[in-house]
Amino acid sequence: MQSKKLSNKINEENIIIDYAMRYGNPSIFSKMNLLQKSGCEKIIILPLYPQYAAPTTATVCDEVYRVLMKMRWQPSLQIVPHYESEPLYIDALKKSLEKKISELNWKPDLVVASYHGIPKKYFDKGDPYHCYCHKTTRLLSEKINNKIEIRTTFQSRFGPQEWLQPYTDKTLENLPKEGKKKVLVICPGFSSDCVETLEEINMQGKETFIDNGGKNFETVPCLNDSEEHIELLHYLIDKYFIK
Numbered sequence: 001m002q003s004k005k006l007s008n009k010i011n012e013e014n015i016i017i018d019y020a021m022r023y024g025n026p027s028i029f030s031k032m033n034l035l036q037k038s039g040c041e042k043i044i045i046l047p048l049y050p051q052y053a054a055p056t057t058a059t060v061c062d063e064v065y066r067v068l069m070k071m072r073w074q075p076s077l078q079i080v081p082h083y084e085s086e087p088l089y090i091d092a093l094k095k096s097l098e099k100k101i102s103e104l105n106w107k108p109d110l111v112v113a114s115y116h117g118i119p120k121k122y123f124d125k126g127d128p129y130h131c132y133c134h135k136t137t138r139l140l141s142e143k144i145n146n147k148i149e150i151r152t153t154f155q156s157r158f159g160p161q162e163w164l165q166p167y168t169d170k171t172l173e174n175l176p177k178e179g180k181k182k183v184l185v186i187c188p189g190f191s192s193d194c195v196e197t198l199e200e201i202n203m204q205g206k207e208t209f210i211d212n213g214g215k216n217f218e219t220v221p222c223l224n225d226s227e228e229h230i231e232l233l234h235y236l237i238d239k240y241f242i243k
Helices: 002-010 028-037 054-069 087-103 120-124 129-143 168-178 195-211 227-238
Strands: 042-045 076-079 110-116 150-155 182-186 216-219
Touching: 002 227, 028 054, 042 054, 054 076, 087 129, 087 182, 087 227, 110 129, 110 168, 110 195, 120 129, 129 150, 150 168, 150 195, 168 182, 168 195, 182 195, 195 216
Parallel strands: 042 076, 110 150, 110 182, 182 216
Antiparallel strands: none
16 A cells, blocks of 8 residues: 555656565565566665664665676666654654554553664674664654653564564563553554564563553554655655656
8 A cells, every 4th residue: 555655646657656575575576577577767766664774674775686686687776775863754653653642541651662673793793773773762752742751672583692672572571560551662663564563562562561460552553554654755765756
């Protein structure tokens, strides 16, 4: 729906808006081949990761380059950079957060901003992801005039190595002991709701929180295909169009 709504907003016959998956289908390989067959000569790649990280944004770029290396085709190629502090993005998060709070019949003691984690070794090597996540949280907190505490955590870790901390699951486990028994979770690093938000946070995270003494738990939907998100995506790519 994001690509369809964005296409409708741009409303230009000679501009194709399409999507691909880094790990899954439709693949970047299949879509790049489709664009070649469609006669495209100028391509704009928008990685839907607001906060840059080597395992996410960078791998999208790497895959695009790998595909092009095997094709006898050299289009003009531009990559839209990270947008963790873009005002339209922060405004969209603010509106989604405030909308959810207005729908509750209880006041959150805390908002948890949960981002997808990465191994700590990436941070140690200079990956800026950790800083970008904290920057988004800070800007969002300032945007709502610090009316409620927003705490940054990291989810979706696996394997024995250390990942970015604090961990979301451990935080949710310990919050009731701190007296934070009414919690709202927002996932700013995810452009669309997925298994990490719908299952890991909204189901498993909620269960962990309630089982450890929590009272109220809700999640803020991702930006998905909201009007504010489509406006943001349009803004991010519009500057690359030939006027």
